[in-house]
Amino acid sequence: xxxxxxxxxxxxxxxxxxxxxxxxxxxxxxxxxxxxxxxxxxxxxxxxxxxxxxxxxxxxxxxxxxxxxxxxxxxxxxxxxxxxxxxxxxxxxxxxxxxxxxxxxxxxxxxxxxxxxxxxxxxxxxxxxxxxxxxxxxxxxxxxxxxxxxxxxxxxxxxxxxxxxxxxxxxxxxxxxxxxxxxxxxxxxxxxxxxxxxxxxxxxxxxxxxxxxxxxxxxxxxxxxxxxxxxxxxxxxxxxxxxxxxxxxxxxxxxxxxxxxxxxxxxxxxxxxxxxxxxxxxxxxxxxxxxxxxxxxxxxxxxxxxxxxxxxxxxx
Amino acid sequence: xxxxxxxxxxxxxxxxxxxxxxxxxxxxxxxxxxxxxxxxxxxxxxxxxxxxxxxxxxxxxxxxxxxxxxxxxxxxxxxxxxxxxxxxxxxxxxxxxxxxxxxxxxxxxxxxxxxxxxxxxxxxxxxxxxxxxxxxxxxxxxxxxxxxxxxxxxxxxxxxxxxxxxxxxxxxxxxxxxxxxxxxxxxxxxxxxxxxxxxxxxxxxxxxxxxxxxxxxxxxxxxxxxxxxxxxxxxxxxxxxxxxxxxxxxxxxxxxxxxxxxxxxxxxxxxxxxxxxxxxxxxxxxxxxxxxxxxxxxxxxxxxxxxxxxxxxxxx
Numbered sequence: 001x002x003x004x005x006x007x008x009x010x011x012x013x014x015x016x017x018x019x020x021x022x023x024x025x026x027x028x029x030x031x032x033x034x035x036x037x038x039x040x041x042x043x044x045x046x047x048x049x050x051x052x053x054x055x056x057x058x059x060x061x062x063x064x065x066x067x068x069x070x071x072x073x074x075x076x077x078x079x080x081x082x083x084x085x086x087x088x089x090x091x092x093x094x095x096x097x098x099x100x101x102x103x104x105x106x107x108x109x110x111x112x113x114x115x116x117x118x119x120x121x122x123x124x125x126x127x128x129x130x131x132x133x134x135x136x137x138x139x140x141x142x143x144x145x146x147x148x149x150x151x152x153x154x155x156x157x158x159x160x161x162x163x164x165x166x167x168x169x170x171x172x173x174x175x176x177x178x179x180x181x182x183x184x185x186x187x188x189x190x191x192x193x194x195x196x197x198x199x200x201x202x203x204x205x206x207x208x209x210x211x212x213x214x215x216x217x218x219x220x221x222x223x224x225x226x227x228x229x230x231x232x233x234x235x236x237x238x239x240x241x242x243x244x245x246x247x248x249x250x251x252x253x254x255x256x257x258x259x260x261x262x263x264x265x266x267x268x269x270x271x272x273x274x275x276x277x278x279x280x281x282x283x284x285x286x287x288x289x290x291x292x293x294x295x296x297x298x299x300x301x302x303x304x305x306x307x308x309x310x311x312x313x314x315x316x
Numbered sequence: 317x318x319x320x321x322x323x324x325x326x327x328x329x330x331x332x333x334x335x336x337x338x339x340x341x342x343x344x345x346x347x348x349x350x351x352x353x354x355x356x357x358x359x360x361x362x363x364x365x366x367x368x369x370x371x372x373x374x375x376x377x378x379x380x381x382x383x384x385x386x387x388x389x390x391x392x393x394x395x396x397x398x399x400x401x402x403x404x405x406x407x408x409x410x411x412x413x414x415x416x417x418x419x420x421x422x423x424x425x426x427x428x429x430x431x432x433x434x435x436x437x438x439x440x441x442x443x444x445x446x447x448x449x450x451x452x453x454x455x456x457x458x459x460x461x462x463x464x465x466x467x468x469x470x471x472x473x474x475x476x477x478x479x480x481x482x483x484x485x486x487x488x489x490x491x492x493x494x495x496x497x498x499x500x501x502x503x504x505x506x507x508x509x510x511x512x513x514x515x516x517x518x519x520x521x522x523x524x525x526x527x528x529x530x531x532x533x534x535x536x537x538x539x540x541x542x543x544x545x546x547x548x549x550x551x552x553x554x555x556x557x558x559x560x561x562x563x564x565x566x567x568x569x570x571x572x573x574x575x576x577x578x579x580x581x582x583x584x585x586x587x588x589x590x591x592x593x594x595x596x597x598x599x600x601x602x603x604x605x606x607x608x609x610x611x612x613x614x615x616x617x618x619x620x621x622x623x624x625x626x627x628x629x630x631x632x
Contacts, residue, residue: 034619037617037619038617038619038620041617041618041619042614042617055372056371056372056493124468148467152440152467152468152469152470153467153468153469154467154468177372256612259612260608260612263608263611263612263618264604264605264608266618267604267607267608267611267618267621267622267625268596268604270618270619270622271595271622271625271626271629272592272595274622274626275591275595275626275629276588279587279588279591280584288580288583288584289580291583292576292579292580292583295579295583296572296575296576296579298358301353301354301357301358302357302579302582302583302586303350303353303354303357303586304354305583306583306586306587306590309583309587310587310590310591313587313591
């Protein structure tokens with residue numbers, strides 16, 4: 001059994017095993033997690049956070065691998081968080097992908113972590129933010145979070161990153177579906193991946209047209225980059241655009257605003273989960289169960305049951 | 317301006333425009349929505365709720381259309397809720413799909429409603445449940461909810477249905493990805509759609525093997541059905557299996573348990589959203605904003621800021 005002090009000391013000394021243990025501790029909400037996050041917090045704020053999102057099969061993980069290599073060429077440290085359940089980072093994809101992952105996996109300047117999407121305590125978005133904080137505190141210069149861009153929570157995670165890359169492939173309707181799924185709303189840079197497939201130019205043009213209809217936001221028009229991530233094509237261009245967006249955000253003050261928004265969301269989430277814990281004590285849970293019986297028996301509506309619980313809590 | 321009483325009267329008389337208006341009112345959380353849901357609640361509990369979920373491109377909507385026609389052959393009333401942003405029910409898909417949708421759209425025994433996945437008030441899962449309640453109260457015998465099976469909230473919605481159909485296509489890795497995304501966990505019936513594609517038999521066998529590894533749950537082993545929804549093939553088999561699962565759940569008492577779980581989740585969600593509303597009043601929001609400034613200035617950690625808000629709330 002290692003004490004929290006020991007663990008934190010090893011963490012600040014750059015011990016990767018300690019980093020791994022702290023991420024697990026934070027993800028599982030072990031008893032010391034609030035204390036650990038608190039003590040690491042002063043070390044955060046330096047990492048640039050990039051979100052990579054898009055439909056399943058768009059080649060997000062391969063593209064992330066490419067970005068990692070590009071970042072490593074500048075000798076910067078990278079953290080990767082894979083929230084995408086279909087990501088090979090989670091360990092179960094095609095052989096080729098796994099080999100690529102292992103290539104970056106043995107580089108000591110890269111730290112890869114996959115996150116369970118089901119049953120994470122305290123909300124998936126909160127957990128992903130906490131893990132990014134831990135990697136930031138460890139000294140990673142860039143943290144890349146990969147999420148599958150379908151699903152509300154997953155979009156929220158991507159949106160919390162400073163630059164969001166939306167990856168789509170040149171397939172019939174993919175751009176339209178991405179727009180409908182809210183992906184175009186959150187895109188800062190768009191990658192048309194597998195651009196050697198037929199129709200890539202057309203999709204790129206359509207995407208550009210859709211973005212023009214949307215209009216620029218806060219003075220930024222998302223660029224559309226064609227990539228063939230499996231061959232490394234376009235990755236450098238993509239990275240340049242991310243870098244351009246980073247500079248733009250830093251200079252315009254939007255980055256600070258974004259970070260402020262994230263802090264606010266974190267504070268609110270902590271308050272709410274604490275209230276949640278207090279509200280659902282033994283007494284209110286037993287009240288809840290008996291009221292649910294009454295609802296099932298047709299004696300009350302769910303809203304009447306809720307009102308009873310609320311008045312019980314207020315009168316405590 | 318129509319009064320709530322008028323609207324409810326028209327609703328109980330079977331007026332589809334009133335149904336449509338009430339769904340909108342509930343989805344947008346207009347001021348009268350708690351009252352409306354409360355008054356409709358005694359009419360709920362009769363509809364059987366089927367969830368259809370799976371990755372984008374699996375042909376879920378076409379399969380739902382087929383199920384709707386099958387249900388209509390028995391002269392039962394159906395409601396469809398499309399939470400899937402890529403669903404043609406939301407109005408923006410390929411022409412063929414839209415025509416199919418229109419076929420069922422003009423049948424007075426069918427009511428189709430698509431839901432926005434972004435920015436829904438009070439949570440997407442809660443809203444989807446409320447809309448299903450409204451359709452149930454209107455007298456629909458069966459309510460089918462289509463969600464894209466990627467994303468935590470979307471899986472929660474599918475899981476709240478009594479029978480969950482997971483749709484996958486015979487493509488390399490699709491079954492594995494579905495398993496990793498948590499789809500196999502929530503499946504009561506599995507449809508291998510587009511089963512005329514190569515490899516369908518193999519995928520069906522693999523899926524069956526995976527399910528056997530998982531083992532039966534509560535005495536039910538999910539059957540695997542091959543369908544070609546675009547040609548109507550296998551839909552009748554699929555419906556028979558759903559029906560079998562319904563009978564199984566009813567007789568084993570699992571249906572009641574499932575409904576009880578849904579009621580409990582609803583009551584909890586109402587309590588929590590009410591507390592949320594009370595907690596974030598003018599005073600605590602202004603406190604939040606000044607504390608976020610301090611966190612940004614490095615004077616506090618998010619957790620310390622949360623603790624201050626919590627002590628302010630406790631001392632009110």
